[in-house]
Amino acid sequence: MAQHHVVIVGGGFAGLAAAKALGNRNVQVTLIDRRNFHLFQPLLYQVATGGLSPADICAPIRAVVRSYKNIRTILAEVTGFDLAGKKVLLADGELGFDSLLVAAGARHHYFGNEQWEPLAPGLKTIEDATAIRRKILWAFESAERETDLEKRLAWLTFVVVGGGPTGVELAGALGEIANDTLKEDFRTCRPEESRILLLDAGDKILSNFPPDLAEAAEKALLQLGVRCLNRRYVTAVDEDGVTIRLKDSGTSDRIASKTVIWAAGVKGSPLAASLAESAGLVADRAGRVPVTGDCSLAGFPNVFALGDMAAFAGADGNMLPGVAPVAMQQGPYVAKLILNRLANRTTEPFRYTDKGNLATIGRHSAIADFGTFHATGLVAWVLWLFIHLMFLVGFQNRLQVLTHWAFQYISFNRNARLITANALTPTQHKGT
DSSP, rough: OOOEEEEEOOSSSHHHHHHHTTSSSEEEEEEEEEESSSEEGHHHHHTTTTTOOGGGGGGEEHHHHTTTTTTTEEOOEEEEEETTTTTTETTEEEEEEEEEOOOOOOOOOOOTTTGGGSOOOSSSSSSHHHHHHHHHHHHHHHHHHHHHHHHHHHHHHEEOOOSSHHHHHHHHHHHHHHIIIITTTTTTSOOOEEEEEEEEESSSSSSSSSSHHHHHHHHHHHHHHHHEEOOOOEEETTTTEEEETTTTOOOEEEESEEEEOOOSHHHHHHHHHHHHTTTTTOOTTTSEOOOOTEEEEEEEEEEEEEEGGEOOOOESSSOOOOOOHHHHHHHHHHHHHHHHHTTTTTOOOOOOOOEEEEEEEEEEEEEEEETTTEEEHHHHHHHHHHHHHHSSSHHHHHHHHHHHHHHHHHHHOOTOOOOOOOOOOGGGGOOO
16 A cells, blocks of 8 residues: 655745654655745844845755655645645646645735835745845945935835834844944945834734833834834835825825835735635635644645644634744644544644744844743843744754854844845836
8 A cells, every 4th residue: 555645835834844743754745845945934034134144044955854765855836736636736747645734834915005015025035035135235325325315314214014023123133234233334324323113003013922022122122223103004105115194193194215124914825825715715814724623624634724824713712823833833733643643543633832922123132922921131132042043944054043143243243234136226226
């Protein structure tokens, strides 16, 4: 009898964790991804702000799973699914399965305003990170050459839309770049005079953190020169800035800025809608596939959606957040469920264990929420460093990142602040 064939779509946190849990077990595993590397997304903002290089937070998938002889890795583009026929549809063929795990992640959510994406890029891929890095550094270069003071201010105004962890970490890093890294590098413009604005539609930033920690984060950002503008909605984005509406009064305001970065929301990968359609289901407003208590799709107990693209209701009835810890717990759970089924054993429904939340604001400043234990400042920052190093894939990556962080802490320098596009004029760089 042929071995049970498990196909995993996506080499992110959920897919890779599931593959490793099935490694060297009595099943055949095929891991499909359109990239040949695993990306540690929580540190993407450090690539975008020149603190780390892309290779520091990526690990070749084949190297990660090479010791598991039952795992085959395929570099391919998944275009759809034939769940009734138990087939994954590829751009250049198809692949049969007995069990299917789809963990294709998420993309930016512009809430129906996709035309804003070229003007306000989000942060989900290495390409996004290097494009944002180029956009940030080009703004300072353009300000150095601009003689009109009003136009120079627009180049030195940075708008981050979204006050979640990604937006806070990006804004904090921008504050460090302006106040420390680039302070002595220019002769005409003064980077420390930059305006860094963090916009959020909610009453406070970091709404998933307790109020005391969110308040501490806002104070830490203010020390870095970051101004938090809460209860503001973005109503328009163009090459010269953003238009915002105040939630309370409904009045509009205009912010002149050449650098707008989007961190306001995510939605499921396009493969989520394709998977839902094939199963006769409807994706939710955030583009996620509804799943049952064991992460499978209703009517298809052998098909699972994991991580950011799955709409899974937690114990409190709310949907689990699209964060790495959820994905890293769902992957091994589904792997265990498959192995239990093959051994005629039952498996309890999935339950997410929230081990806490962390967010870093800047140099030796962070917040940590571990239920009854809250930490801010240096203690939280050390915890953040340790946990992120621990979850990086591969010893070499951990060593590289630790070395870069140590050098950056001592020198206030960011060695990876490279503009990797051609040396174009400011006019040619519009909208990049």
